[in-house]
Amino acid sequence: MMPPSRPLALTLGDPAGIGPQLAAEAWRRLRHSGEGAFFWLGDPHLVEAAVPVTLIETPEEAGAVFADSLPILPVLCEADVIPGQPDPRNAAATISSIRLAVEYALAARAGGVVTNPIAKHVLATAGFPYPGHTEFLAALCGMTGEEIMMLVSPQLRVVPVTVHVSLRKALETLTTDRIVSIAETAYTALKRDFGIEAPRLAIAGLNPHAGEQGLMGEEEITIIRPAIERLRARGIDCQGPFPPDTMFSATARPNYDAAICMYHDQALIPLKTIDMAEGVNVTLGLPIIRTSPDHGTAFDIAGPVTETCRADVSSLLAAIRLADGMSAYREGKRS
Numbered sequence: 154m155m156p157p158s159r160p161l162a163l164t165l166g167d168p169a170g171i172g173p174q175l176a177a178e179a180w181r182r183l184r185h186s187g188e189g190a191f192f193w194l195g196d197p198h199l200v201e202a203a204v205p206v207t208l209i210e211t212p213e214e215a216g217a218v219f220a221d222s223l224p225i226l227p228v229l230c231e232a233d234v235i236p237g238q239p240d241p242r243n244a245a246a247t248i249s250s251i252r253l254a255v256e257y258a259l260a261a262r263a264g265g266v267v268t269n270p271i272a273k274h275v276l277a278t279a280g281f282p283y284p285g286h287t288e289f290l291a292a293l294c295g296m297t298g299e300e301i302m303m304l305v306s307p308q309l310r311v312v313p314v315t316v317h318v319s320l321r322k323a324l325e326t327l328t329t330d331r332i333v334s335i336a337e338t339a340y341t342a343l344k345r346d347f348g349i350e351a352p353r354l355a356i357a358g359l360n361p362h363a364g365e366q367g368l369m370g371e372e373e374i375t376i377i378r379p380a381i382e383r384l385r386a387r388g389i390d391c392q393g394p395f396p397p398d399t400m401f402s403a404t405a406r407p408n409y410d411a412a413i414c415m416y417h418d419q420a421l422i423p424l425k426t427i428d429m430a431e432g433v434n435v436t437l438g439l440p441i442i443r444t445s446p447d448h449g450t451a452f453d454i455a456g457p458v459t460e461t462c463r464a465d466v467s468s469l470l471a472a473i474r475l476a477d478g479m480s481a482y483r484e485g486k487r488s
């Protein structure tokens with residue numbers, strides 16, 4: 154018999170956002186499902202009025218209590234938490250929760266890390282030097298520069314080649330080498346973590362009409378086509394560059410397993426438009442599994458954690474299930 158999967162580590166996120174509500178609601182939905190057991194690295198005071206909790210000291214204790222109570226490895230907030238009003242004094246708890254989750258995953262004591270949303274500007278005010286989780290996780294794993302972001306939904310997978318930078322900077326940093334390296338990481342992950350035997354990649358153009366043969370921009374000719382040629386020479390099935398305005402249509406999507414996109418919004422706009430509720434953000438290229446809901450902190454709807462959840466928990470549930478599935482592929486429990 155296969156041993157049970159290791160529990161996932163769910164982080165605190167910004168405590169003034171919807172993360173605490175989502176943690177409680179995800180536990181309610183999953184506790185008897187036999188999938189996605191997790192422990193929350195969060196502040197028990199935020200949820201204990203709404204769900205039964207068990208304070209644990211190690212991840213190994215989580216599995217045995219998960220059906221009856223939400224296992225919490227306590228990470229306490231310094232300042233009072235007022236839903237909807239983020240406070241940089243609680244940034245330390247948010248950061249420490251992520252750090253601990255990564256330590257447990259690196260030590261194989263957690264099956265993976267699922268992150269609740271953080272507010273980047275709040276952490277920046279507190280001196281946090283990273284643009285987002287993705288870059289912080291890479292640093293914690295000692296693999297800065299290897300990280301890539303993939304957004305996954307039932308209908309589409311997208312990988313932005315440039316991520317949390319201005320559009321101007323994205324254009325400056327777009328290179329053939331970068332496209333090749335990101336497409337290769339995505340290809341390897343699709344095989345290893347998603348069970349796709351021969352992944353098919355679609356490479357997006359950058360300019361209108363994918364440049365219209367140089368009439369509307371030259372990057373397709375000078376940067377993107379050479380990347381496609383190099384990838385093909387390495388045996389990777391990739392097509393393009395495709396005009397970005399049509400490659401995400403319902404008829405085009407079945408032709409590929411992931412779209413490699415040239416900048417953040419080229420990738421995230423189609424995904425969130427098609428599937429905001431069930432989109433999941435995955436970090437690839439690191440030794441650990443990390444997933445996250447595709448939405449943010451939603452301060453506008455954050456409220457105290459009660460027995461009913463105002464926020465839609467679908468994306469967090471999808472993130473937990475995907476991390477569980479990826480972990481099963483890696484451990485050879487799924488093929």
Ligand SMILES: NC(=O)C1=CN([C@@H]2O[C@H](COP(=O)(O)OP(=O)(O)OC[C@H]3O[C@@H](n4cnc5c(N)ncnc54)[C@H](O)[C@@H]3O)[C@@H](O)[C@H]2O)C=CC1
Nearest residue numbers: 269270271272273274445447448449450451453454464465
């Ligand atoms: N993975 C992460 O940590 C992410 C963090 N963020 C951060 O979130 C903060 C707020 O960003 P916004 O652009 O306002 O995006 P947002 O996703 O937080 O909110 C956009 C709109 O969608 C609604 N919404 C979001 N999630 C929802 C849910 N689960 N159920 C119901 N409604 C939901 C919100 O109420 C809001 O009206 C920013 O500081 C940003 O940095 C944004 C995206 C991802």
Ligand SMILES: NCC(=O)COP(=O)(O)O
Nearest residue numbers: 284285286287288434445
């Ligand atoms: N737009 C996606 C996003 O902001 C998530 O970033 P990260 O915190 O997962 O790096």
